[in-house]
Amino acid sequence: MPGESHFIEFSKPFIDAAKNVFETMVFTKLETQKPQIKSDAVSRGDISAVLGLSGDMEKNGGRVPYKAMLVVSFPYDTYFKCASAMLGETYTSYDPEIADLGGEIVNMIMGNAKRDLKTMGYSSNMAIPSMVEGKDHTIKYPMGTHVVLIPFTTTHGTIYMEICYSEAE
Amino acid sequence: MALKADIKILVVDDMSTMRKIIKNMLSQIGFTNIAEADDGATAWPMIESAIKEGRPYEFIVSDWNMPQMSGLDLLKNVRSTPGLEKLPFLMITAEAEQGNVVIAVKAGVSNFIVKPFSAQVLKEKIDRIFK
Numbered sequence: 065m066p067g068e069s070h071f072i073e074f075s076k077p078f079i080d081a082a083k084n085v086f087e088t089m090v091f092t093k094l095e096t097q098k099p100q101i102k103s104d105a106v107s108r109g110d111i112s113a114v115l116g117l118s119g120d121m122e123k124n125g126g127r128v129p130y131k132a133m134l135v136v137s138f139p140y141d142t143y144f145k146c147a148s149a150m151l152g153e154t155y156t157s158y159d160p161e162i163a164d165l166g167g168e169i170v171n172m173i174m175g176n177a178k179r180d181l182k183t184m185g186y187s188s189n190m191a192i193p194s195m196v197e198g199k200d201h202t203i204k205y206p207m208g209t210h211v212v213l214i215p216f217t218t219t220h221g222t223i224y225m226e227i228c229y230s231e232a233e
Numbered sequence: 234m235a236l237k238a239d240i241k242i243l244v245v246d247d248m249s250t251m252r253k254i255i256k257n258m259l260s261q262i263g264f265t266n267i268a269e270a271d272d273g274a275t276a277w278p279m280i281e282s283a284i285k286e287g288r289p290y291e292f293i294v295s296d297w298n299m300p301q302m303s304g305l306d307l308l309k310n311v312r313s314t315p316g317l318e319k320l321p322f323l324m325i326t327a328e329a330e331q332g333n334v335v336i337a338v339k340a341g342v343s344n345f346i347v348k349p350f351s352a353q354v355l356k357e358k359i360d361r362i363f364k
Contacts, residue, residue, distance in 0.1 A: 085349045147250075
C-alpha cells in the first residue's frame with residue numbers, strides 16, 4: 065500500500081483521541097481490536113459520522129499534500145446506548161435530538177488528533193462533519209485513498225473507526 | 234457552591250447534543266438559569282436584548298467553531314461593548330492546538346476548555362473564573 069508507513073503513524077493519534085473522547089464523554093472504555101484493510105464501501109455500522117481532513121506533511125525533504133477522512137460507525141443499538149450515556153436520557157430511536165451526536169464525537173476525535181498530528185509534522189484543516197444512516201449504507205471515500213478499519217469493543221457494543229488516507233508521491 | 238445558583242448563563246453551540254451536554258453539566262454543578270443559542274449570530278441579539286431589558290447574562294459558555302458567527306467573533310463583540318468588558322466568557326473548542334489558546338487569551342477570554350471534558354473540569358474552570 066503506498067504511504068503505508070505514514071498511514072500507521074497517521075492512524076495512532078486517532079486511536080488515542082477516540083479512547084480519550086469515549087472515556088471522558090461516553091463513559092465507556094474502548095478496547096482496540098485487530099485493524100483490517102477495508103476494500104469495500106459498505107459501513108459495518110448503521111449510523112456513520114464522517115469528517116474529512118486535508119493538509120500537507122513532510123516527505124523526502126519537502127512538503128507534500130495529503131488527504132484523509134475519519135469515519136466512526138455505530139450499530140443502531142450502540143448509538144442509542146452511547147447517546148443515552150452522553151445525554152443522561154434513554155434513547156431507542158434515531159430522532160433529531162441525537163442526530164448530530166456522532167458528528168460531535170468525530171469532531172472531538174479529529175480536534176484532539178490534530179494536536180498530535182501537528183507535532184508529527186502534519187498541517188491539517190478539518191471539514192464539517194456529516195452523518196449517514198441506514199442499514200448497509202455506503203461511505204464515499206476520497207479518490208485514491210486507502211482505508212483501515214479499526215473495531216473497538218465497548219460496554220455499549222462494537223464501534224467501527226475507519227481512517228482513510230493518501231499522500232502525494 | 235459559592236456562586237448564586239440562578240446566575241444567568243447563556244450556552245452557545247451549533248451542535249444540539251453538545252448544548253444539552255453542557256446544560257446537563259451546569260445543572261449537575263447546581264446552576265438553574267440556563268438559556269441556549271445555536272450560533273454566535275443567534276446569541277449576540279439575545280445578549281443585546283438582555284442588556285436592554287436590564288437583566289444581562291452573567292456568564293457565557295461558547296463553542297469556538299460555529300457556521301455563522303464563531304465563538305471568537307462573539308467574544309470580540311462582547312469585549313468591544315461598553316459594560317461587557319469583564320463579562321465572564323468560557324470558550325469551548327474541539328481543537329487542542331496551543332495556538333488557539335493564545336488567540337482566545339488575546340481576545341479577552343476568561344478561560345478555555347478543550348473537548349472532551351468532564352463536569353468536574355467544567356466546575357474547576359468556572360471556579361477559577363469566579364474566584
